[in-house]
Amino acid sequence: xxxxxxxxxxxxxxxxxxxxxxxxxxxxxxxxxxxxxxxxxxxxxxxxxxxxxxxxxxxxxxxxxxxxxxxxxxxxxxxxxxxxxxxxxxxxxxxxxxxxxxxxxxxxxxxxxxxxxxxxxxxxxxxxxxxxxxxxxxxxxxxxxxxxxxxxxxxxxxxxxxxxxxxxxxxxxxxxxxxxxxxxxxxxxxxxxxxxxxxxxxxxxxxxxxxxxxxxxxxxxxxxxxxxxxxxxxxxxxxxxxxxxxxxxxxxxxxxxxxxxxxxxxxxxxxxxxxxxxxxxxxxxxxxxxxxxxxxxxxxxxxxxxxxxxxxxxxxxxxxxxxxxxxxxxxxxxxxxx
Numbered sequence: 020x021x022x023x024x025x026x027x028x029x030x031x032x033x034x035x036x037x038x039x040x041x042x043x044x045x046x047x048x049x050x051x052x053x054x055x056x057x058x059x060x061x062x063x064x065x066x067x068x069x070x071x072x073x074x075x076x077x078x079x080x081x082x083x084x085x086x087x088x089x090x091x092x093x094x095x096x097x098x099x100x101x102x103x104x105x106x107x108x109x110x111x112x113x114x115x116x117x118x119x120x121x122x123x124x125x126x127x128x129x130x131x132x133x134x135x136x137x138x139x140x141x142x143x144x145x146x147x148x149x150x151x152x153x154x155x156x157x158x159x160x161x162x163x164x165x166x167x168x169x170x171x172x173x174x175x176x177x178x179x180x181x182x183x184x185x186x187x188x189x190x191x192x193x194x195x196x197x198x199x200x201x202x203x204x205x206x207x208x209x210x211x212x213x214x215x216x217x218x219x220x221x222x223x224x225x226x227x228x229x230x231x232x233x234x235x236x237x238x239x240x241x242x243x244x245x246x247x248x249x250x251x252x253x254x255x256x257x258x259x260x261x262x263x264x265x266x267x268x269x270x271x272x273x274x275x276x277x278x279x280x281x282x283x284x285x286x287x288x289x290x291x292x293x294x295x296x297x298x299x300x301x302x303x304x305x306x307x308x309x310x311x312x313x314x315x316x317x318x319x320x321x322x323x324x325x326x327x328x329x330x331x332x333x334x335x336x337x338x339x340x341x342x343x344x345x346x347x348x349x350x351x352x353x354x355x356x357x
Contacts, residue, residue: 050084050274052266055094055101055110057215063234065090067293068165068286069114069260075281084274086112098213105263106160112262117157118195119213124157124257128335129345130168131197133254133328135353139232139298140291142168142255145352147287154348162267164278165260165286169232170298172198172253175241176228177221179312180249183320192217192229194256197331201253202230204327217241232256233301234294242305248313251324260286 054073056065073086094110095101101115102123117124118131130149136142146166149155174180178189187206193199199209210226217229218240229241230253236242267275306313316324336342 048271049082050270052084052086052111052262053094053109054086054088055092055104055113056088056090057092057096057098057101057114058238059091062238063294063297064114064167064258064290067297068167068290071289072164072260072281072286076277079280080274080277084270084277098215102161102261105261108263108266111266112164112260114258114260116194116214116256116258118197118256121196124155125339126155126157126341126345127257128197128338129155129342129349130257131195131254132332132335132346133171133197133201134252134325135349136168136171136255139168139170139255139295141353141356142170142257143287143291144168144284144356145349146257147283148352149345149348151283152348154345160264162262162264162278162282163259164262164282165290166283167258167260167287167290169234169255169258171255172230172232174228174230174249174251175236175245176247176249177224177245178227179247180228181314183251183316183323185249189228190226192220192226192231194231195254197254197335198230198256200331200334201328204330205324214241215239218244221245233298233305237301237305246311248306248311250313250315251321 056069058065060070073088076084076086089110095104098116099119101113102117102120104110105113117127130142130146136145143166146168150158150163150166174191176189180186180189183205186202188208190208190210191202192212193202193209194211194214199211202209210220212220214231214235217231217236220226221229221241222244228245229236231241233242236245262278267278270278305311336346
């Protein structure tokens with residue numbers, strides 16, 4: 020009996036060791052990825068695109084790959100440095116605005132030109148598809164999880180803007196060189212800065228207005244320090260979810276497959292659907308505020324602005340021999356959508 024009990028005890032101990040070893044092996048095989056996010060978890064890009072992506076990967080990737088989310092700039096509060104954060108290995112994945120790193124993504128100007136897109140859905144799907152064709156330089160070191168676009172930008176101001184003539188001399192916060200060039204053609208003075216600095220700059224009077232779409236104005240508080248909306252249509256701004264390509268390629272094939280499954284068109288379509296619905300709701304709410312004035316330019320003023328914007332196109336096309344072909348690719352994808 021004593022020998023039987025001893026044998027059972029040894030067998031139980033062996034099974035426990037095997038179970039622990041199996042658990043440790045499973046943990047060791049799970050690839051853990053750090054996702055850096057500059058804003059909080061109420062930000063609309065997170066709600067409509069990033070959270071669904073993370074949830075889907077973590078669900079399908081149990082025991083294979085897991086994404087740990089770091090919001091509120093926990094890994095870095097420097098918005099322009101988010102793409103470099105990924106390359107340096109501080110984060111494996113990050114949300115970024117490519118325009119904040121001038122020169123790194125030289126072909127993005129083809130997407131930022133004023134008057135191209137009518138909606139957030141158009142800008143997102145065209146960006147996603149042109150990038151997938153390998154036509155945009157600067158992305159070689161990244162696996163791009165999401166290539167997302169904004170709706171066309173408008174002006175949000177603390178000063179009344181009733182016509183194009185009121186733009187002469189006003190200082191406007193911008194996030195891209197193309198937006199800055201567009202404003203100069205109308206006599207405004209662009210002041211480059213990240214969108215996270217808009218509220219403070221307008222509140223202090225450093226600038227008079229911001230060129231943006233409504234999401235970041237609300238998400239980062241700048242809507243509270245403006246009271247005049249001038250709905251002249253400008254260009255859009257590409258935004259992206261980057262992953263370090265070397266890190267992606269170092270993952271096991273099944274982990275790569277899971278991330279790839281929920282990237283590209285998958286995340287673009289969810290963002291376009293969710294963000295468009297929220298955009299419509301938000302615009303209705305903000306413009307119902309009796310303390311705000313909303314001015315829609317006349318057709319003649321919008322036409323005059325577009326005439327001024329022609330110089331932006333000619334200057335951009337002349338910068339690089341490949342730019343005409345690139346713009347044609349953008350317009351071709353846009354025509355397919357329409």
